[in-house]
Amino acid sequence: DVAINQHAMKAQAKGLRLVSTIEAGLPETMLGDAHRLRELLGHLIANAIKFTRAGSVELRAFLDRRTTGAEWIIAQVKDTGIGIPPDKLDGIFDSFRQAESGLSRAYPGLGLGLALASKLTSLMNGEISVESTAGAGSTFTVRLPLRRPAENPAVPAHPESMPAILAVEDNPVGLTVLRHSLGRYKVRVDCATSGQAALEAAASHRYDLVLMDLQMPEMDGLTATLAMRKLPGYESVPIIALTANFSDEIRERCRQCGMQAFLSKPVEASELWAVVSRNLKPGG
Template sequence: AARARAQAAGRARTDFLATMSHEIRTPLNSVLGFAGLLAETEDGLSPAGRRKLELIAQAGGSLATIVDDILDFSRLEAGRVELRPEAVDPAALLADAASIIALSAQSKGLSLSVEADLEAACDYALDPARLRQVLLNLLNNAVKFTASGGVRASVALETGVDGAERLRFTIADTGIGIAPEVQDRLFQRFSQADGSISRAFGGAGLGLAISKTLVTRMGGEIGIDSALGKGATFWFTVPAVPARAADAVRVEQEAAARVLLVDDHPMNRELGAAMLILAGCAVQTAEDGDEAVRIAADGGFDVILMDIHMPRMDGLAAARAIRALDGPAARVPIIALSADVMPHQIERCRQAGMVDHVAKPIQRDALITALNQWIGRESAAA
C-alpha cells in the first residue's frame, strides 16, 4: 500500500510538472519570440526601446531557464535522462558555449578567453547537448557573479592516477568568490551560498546540482577551488574516449521549402510564420488537427510543424491520420512544435508518427536545425 501511494504521488508530481511546464512555456513562446523578431526586423527602434526589448528577452530567458532546470532535475532524479555520445571536438564545443555567453560578458565589460590543450583534430565520444549544458551553466554563473575582470574557459587532456585519460574543463572567474565552509552544499538541489544570492542574482539553486548529476552520469567528477573575494574556479572531468567523426550531411534546397504550421493559438501561428518566412520558407497554417489533415492530404509540403494540444483533433491524432493517408502525403516529416517537453510526452509524439520535437519557447536556431535535418527526407513512420 505504501509503494502504491508513493507511485501515485510520483505520477501526480510528473503530471503537475508537465502541466505547469506547458502552461508557462506557451505564453513564454510569444514573449521571447516576438521580442526577438522586433529586435531583428524593426530598424527604427530608439536605443531606449531596443534596451527595453533586451530586458524583456533577458527576463523571459531567465524564467525559461528556471522551468528547464526544474524539469531537468526531475528527469535526472527519476533516471529518465539517457546520454547520447557522438564524435565531438571538445575545443570547438567549449568555444561554441563561450560564444553564447560572450554578449553577456561584453555588456558587463568582462574579458572572456578560451584555451585548449589538446591533440589537433581529435574527437571524443561525448554527449554534446549535455556537455554543453554543464558548460553553459558554469559559464553563465561565472559571468553572473563577476562584476569586473574576466572569465577564462579551458580544456586540457590529462592522465589520472589510474592511467586513464580524461578531459578536464575549467571555468575560472574574478568574481565574488565562495567561502570554503559553504562550498560543499553548492552542488545540492535548491542550494546557494546564502539567502542573499537568490535575491541579488536570481536562480533556483538547481543548476550546479544538475551539472553534478550529469558529470557523474558521464563518469566524471566536478569541484570548485575558491576563496571569498578571490574569484572561483569550477572544474570537471569526463573520460577521454577517442571517436571517429561522422560525416555531416546537409540538405540543399533549390526552392523555398513549403511548411504547414499547425497551432490553435493565433499568436503562435503569427510568430511561427514570421520566423519561417524570415528563414526563406513558404508557409501555410492550420488552426487544429482536423484542418491540418485536410490540407496535408492535398500534398506538396516538405515538412509539417504540429502543435499537440488543440480542439476538435489534437496533434497526436492528426499525426496518425496523416500517416494513414495515401501516397506521398503520408510520408511528409512531422515535427512536434510543443510546450510538452517531458520524456514520456516526447515519446508519445514519436509513437504517433512524428520524427522530431522542437520545444516552446521556440529557439530559432533549434527550429532551423530541425528543418534542415528533415526537409528533403521522407518519414519512415508512414
C-alpha cells in the same frame, strides 16, 4: 566553442571578457557524449557570468598528465566573480542551494545549474570540484575520462550530421521531457531556457527545426520568433509553437509570426515526434 558562443552576448552585455583556451596535446577527436558535455559546460559558463560583475570568464581545456594508463580531459571554468565563502563550498552542488542568505533575490537559480552540472558529470563517469575565494572568484574543474577513436573505426552517423533541433522552454522539467522524448530518434537536441538564449544559440548555429514555448518571461516566444526570422538562414526554418493556450487568437498570432505548427502542453511524446518529423525537411 559552441558553449562559449551561446553565452557570448550575455558576457558582452556585462562588459566581461569571455575566452576559451585549448591547450596543445588535446586530441582533435574524442569519443563521448558531445551534447552532455556542451550542456555541462554551458551551466558552468552561465553560472560564472551571473556571479561576475567585472573582469573575465575563461574556459580552459587540457589533458591530465598526472595519471598513467587511462587518459582524462580537464575542463575548467574560471571567473573573477564574487566567490563562495568556505563554509558554503561543501553544499554548492546541492539542488537549489544559494551561496549566501538573500542571494537568490539578486541572482536567481544558482543551485539548479550547478546541481545539473554535477549530475551530468556523474552521467559521464567524471568528477567535478570547485576552488573559490570570497570576493576573488571561483574555478570549477571537471575531470572526464578520455576515449580516443580506434585507428580504423567503422564510422557511424556523426551527431553533427543529424538534424539539429533547438528546444526553447523556460521550465527545466519541460526541457527534460522534450529532450528525452526526442532522444530515441536520430536527431540532435540543444536547449535554451529563454527567448534571448534561443536567439544567441540560433546566431551561432544553424538549426533545422525550433520548438518554441510561447509563455516565457522577458521575451515571449512570439517576439523571439519574429527576431529569429531576421537571422540569416532562418527565413524558412520550421518553428513549432508550444503552448497551453490553444485559442483561435493565439493560433492566428503564431501564423502571423511565421510559425508552422502548434503543440499543446503538456506535450505527448507520440504527438511531438509526429509534428517534428512532419516538419523536418528531407536531408535537413
